Amino acid sequence: EFGELSLKDIDNVAKSSFPLCMRHLFDKLREDHHLKHWGRMQLGLFLKGVGLKLDDALAFWKAEFSQKVGAERFDKEYAYSIRHNYGKEGKRVDYTPYSCQKIISLTPSVGDHHGCPYRHFSEENLRAALCKMGVNSGGVEDVMDKVRHKHYQLACTLTFEAIHGCPNDAGINHPNQYFSDSQKILK
Ligand code: SF4
Numbered sequence: 001e002f003g004e005l006s007l008k009d010i011d012n013v014a015k016s017s018f019p020l021c022m023r024h025l026f027d028k029l030r031e032d033h034h035l036k037h038w039g040r041m042q043l044g045l046f047l048k049g050v051g052l053k054l055d056d057a058l059a060f061w062k063a064e065f066s067q068k069v070g071a072e073r074f075d076k077e078y079a080y081s082i083r084h085n086y087g088k089e090g091k092r093v094d095y096t097p098y099s100c101q102k103i104i105s106l107t108p109s110v111g112d113h114h115g116c117p118y119r120h121f122s123e124e125n126l127r128a129a130l131c132k133m134g135v136n137s138g139g140v141e142d143v144m145d146k147v148r149h150k151h152y153q154l155a156c157t158l159t160f161e162a163i164h165g166c167p168n169d170a171g172i173n174h175p176n177q178y179f180s181d182s183q184k185i186l187k
Pocket of ligand 1: 021
């Protein structure tokens with residue numbers, strides 16, 4: 001677990017320190033005010049892992065979802081699963097954020113935004129996403145080369161290195177590790 005994340009900082013740290021998988025879910029949530037089940041799970045557990053407290057998590061999801069489905073329906077249909085992720089409902093299991101291996105093995109369908117972009121995006125969409133992340137054109141080619149060889153986590157590690165301008169010798173194996181490695185450099 002990494003410190004605490006307050007709601008007012010969330011947009012800034014999403015830009016600077018979220019790996020592409022989480023950045024994509026975060027941007028889609030802000031854009032569509034909605035995410036399907038697995039997207040909510042993947043992003044929600046990640047946010048818990050980076051230190052977003054339950055009350056802030058409820059406020060964060062509600063601010064978006066209520067623009068789409070209304071506050072009442074959010075409270076009725078969606079708040080439960082967020083509390084559930086934090087171990088406050090049902091079996092009261094404290095669920096852990098997904099690893100890269102798990103995310104890469106998921107099978108998103110059309111309209112889903114979960115999964116690993118290096119594995120699940122088209123080449124065109126991945127190139128555009130990398131540019132938006134601030135990877136230069138040489139860096140994009142290096143990343144695409146790893147992707148072609150199905151080395152998705154190495155592709156993510158190269159992205160990290162391109163954005164932060166320094167090596168990540170351990171390599172990326174968990175989105176929450178990407179986040180904490182990034183914050184260590186930026187702080
Ligand atoms: Fe996310 Fe891991 Fe894929 Fe990077 S390699 S985008 S951290 S799932």
